[in-house]
Amino acid sequence: MNIDPARYEVALLDMDGVVTDTARVHFAAWQRLFDEYLATRTTSSGAHDRFTEQEYRRHVDGKRRTDGVLALLRSRGIEIPLGYADDGPERNTAHGLGNRKDAYFRELVEANGVRVHEDARGLLDSLRQRRTRTALVSASRNCEWALRHTDLGELFDVVLDGLRADELGLAGKPDPAIFLEAARLLEAEPSECVLLEDAEARVRAGRAGGFGWVIGVDRTGHAEALLSSGADEVVTTLFDVAVQEATEPRDIRTLPAAVSHRDRIVGRLGTAPLLVALDFDGTLAPIADTPSEVKLPHRGREVLRRLAGCSTVAVISGRDLCDVREKVGLSELWYGGNHGFELAAPGGEVFVHGAGEAGVDDLDAIEARLRNQLVTPGIFLERKRFALAVHYRGVADEEVEDVTRPVYDAAADRETVKPTTGRRVIEIVLNVAWDKGAALHRLLERVRAAANDSGFVVFYAGDDRTDEDALRVVHDSGVGIFVRSSEHADHLSWAHYVVDGQDELTDVLGHIASNRAGGIR
Numbered sequence: 001m002n003i004d005p006a007r008y009e010v011a012l013l014d015m016d017g018v019v020t021d022t023a024r025v026h027f028a029a030w031q032r033l034f035d036e037y038l039a040t041r042t043t044s045s046g047a048h049d050r051f052t053e054q055e056y057r058r059h060v061d062g063k064r065r066t067d068g069v070l071a072l073l074r075s076r077g078i079e080i081p082l083g084y085a086d087d088g089p090e091r092n093t094a095h096g097l098g099n100r101k102d103a104y105f106r107e108l109v110e111a112n113g114v115r116v117h118e119d120a121r122g123l124l125d126s127l128r129q130r131r132t133r134t135a136l137v138s139a140s141r142n143c144e145w146a147l148r149h150t151d152l153g154e155l156f157d158v159v160l161d162g163l164r165a166d167e168l169g170l171a172g173k174p175d176p177a178i179f180l181e182a183a184r185l186l187e188a189e190p191s192e193c194v195l196l197e198d199a200e201a202r203v204r205a206g207r208a209g210g211f212g213w214v215i216g217v218d219r220t221g222h223a224e225a226l227l228s229s230g231a232d233e234v235v236t237t238l239f240d241v242a243v244q245e246a247t248e249p250r251d252i253r254t255l256p257a258a259v260s261h262r263d264r265i266v267g268r269l270g271t272a273p274l275l276v277a278l279d280f281d282g283t284l285a286p287i288a289d290t291p292s293e294v295k296l297p298h299r300g301r302e303v304l305r306r307l308a309g310c311s312t313v314a315v316i317s318g319r320d321l322c323d324v325r326e327k328v329g330l331s332e333l334w335y336g337g338n339h340g341f342e343l344a345a346p347g348g349e350v351f352v353h354g355a356g357e358a359g360v361d362d363l364d365a366i367e368a369r370l371r372n373q374l375v376t377p378g379i380f381l382e383r384k385r386f387a388l389a390v391h392y393r394g395v396a397d398e399e400v401e402d403v404t405r406p407v408y409d410a411a412a413d414r415e416t417v418k419p420t421t422g423r424r425v426i427e428i429v430l431n432v433a434w435d436k437g438a439a440l441h442r443l444l445e446r447v448r449a450a451a452n453d454s455g456f457v458v459f460y461a462g463d464d465r466t467d468e469d470a471l472r473v474v475h476d477s478g479v480g481i482f483v484r485s486s487e488h489a490d491h492l493s494w495a496h497y498v499v500d501g502q503d504e505l506t507d508v509l510g511h512i513a514s515n516r517a518g519g520i521r
């Protein structure tokens with residue numbers, strides 16, 4: 001089972017029974033209380049049976065103390081008054097009995113300490129390493145106090161216990177209020193949180209609160225009850241839960257919006273030197289009917305200028321190198337043309353892929369052939385140094401297959417070239433193992449060598465199938481953004497986040513620049 005840190009911003013962990021072994025201590029304290037109290041009451045058939053673990057889970061676990069007292073006694077046909085919060089432990093009110101149980105619990109903790117579940121410690125370490133924020137959430141009014149008997153305090157960004165919940169007037173479980181408050185404190189939507197819970201009432205609360213993933217933790221053999229309470233899945237040990245980036249591309253409709261996670265993106269990039277690599281068409285510049293009409297918006301150029309002042313910036317495009325360099329017009333950037341087949345450093349030094357000119361003669365021949373064959377309105381050729389793009393943006397969907405067939409036929413006749421596809425374009429490219437992922441690796445090598453620093457972290461944004469190779473490269477160690485449009489529908493992406501259009505991307509880039517300005521390059 002894997003928590004994908006790109007998908008889940010926050011992990012909410014219950015304390016008793018999930019992180020610490022205190023559920024057992026709570027049960028022992030409750031058992032002592034109820035056995036003592038029930039001995040003073042009789043049923044029509046004689047003495048009450050001992051308080052059991054099943055009753056603990058069903059009526060008490062995960063609830064506020066007074067709610068637990070009233071629920072258990074009611075199940076035994078006993079009604080007692082609620083009483084007052086400061087009722088002494090000798091008073092037979094819900095508060096009084098609850099306070100007596102509390103005294104027993106503290107006695108046990110002080111005598112034996114608090115045992116931490118080692119699997120929980122391991123999971124917390126992994127969550128912290130992947131920068132997933134963590135909250136310890138407990139209905140227990142003793143949570144903070146018991147936490148002080150462990151060495152885990154540093155591992156939680158937020159601790160929210162029964163005491164604080166009462167101060168805030170939050171309803172007890174199965175109401176999800178306490179979990180919702182923890183998510184709010186960590187600035188996450190419930191859908192962005194994974195909840196790890198061992199109590200059935202709290203699993204129900206998690207489900208009711210709309211939390212993204214509810215994992216039941218079954219340390220006592222009640223997996224079925226956790227599942228029927230609404231757990232998505234159940235584990236018997238947290239050693240079975242890993243924290244890793246997803247191993248499959250994701251449907252862009254399920255990706256989180258980058259604009260709502262700008263601080264998180266800045267956090268994920270950390271403080272290492274930064275390489276911001278960006279695609280051009282459809283990413284920095286809006287799509288137009290023809291390539292020559294495309295313009296980089298003023299805001300986009302300004303944000304690139306700002307970013308270049310505090311990080312290394314590269315634009316990697318399917319266009320020819322000279323074309324993309326002219327469209328962007330900033331001399332301080334790196335540029336990749338023909339999907340990075342050509343690479344230019346800011347000083348102007350150009351590196352061309354070794355397989356360069358081989359196959360260019362075939363491109364010439366195919367170009368000549370297609371110029372004669374492709375006469376349908378709406379389709380046109382764009383010849384580039386190492387590729388031939390066939391644009392069909394002006395062709396109706398139902399005609400595309402017929403109209404573009406000659407392109408595939410022409411490419412099939414030559415071994416030195418192959419067809420690839422992009423947004424309303426087929427590109428005949430050189431038949432070498434090359435894509436934007438390879439280009440990004442090559443760029444990173446050059447940038448590291450130029451800076452004499454091997455520690456760069458990479459940010460990449462793109463909008464096309466060809467960009468997925470680069471997004472795949474940054475998936476495990478950098479940050480990737482997919483720039484979505486109405487053309488994309490259910491596209492699968494390696495990106496971590498999505499933006500809708502250039503304005504949103506510019507906002508995110510601006511936020512990165514603001515946080516980097518004056519800091520480390």
Ligand SMILES: O=P(O)(O)OC[C@H]1O[C@H](O[C@H]2O[C@H](CO)[C@@H](O)[C@H](O)[C@H]2O)[C@H](O)[C@@H](O)[C@@H]1O
Pocket residue numbers: 279280281282283286287288289290291294316317318319320382389391393422423424425427464466
């Ligand atoms: O890697 P990119 O910078 O995204 O370049 C990919 C291709 O972009 C251009 O074509 C695309 O944009 C055109 C203008 O908006 C649009 O009309 C076309 O449908 C898109 O595919 C460019 O013309 C190609 O050479 C690039 O390979």
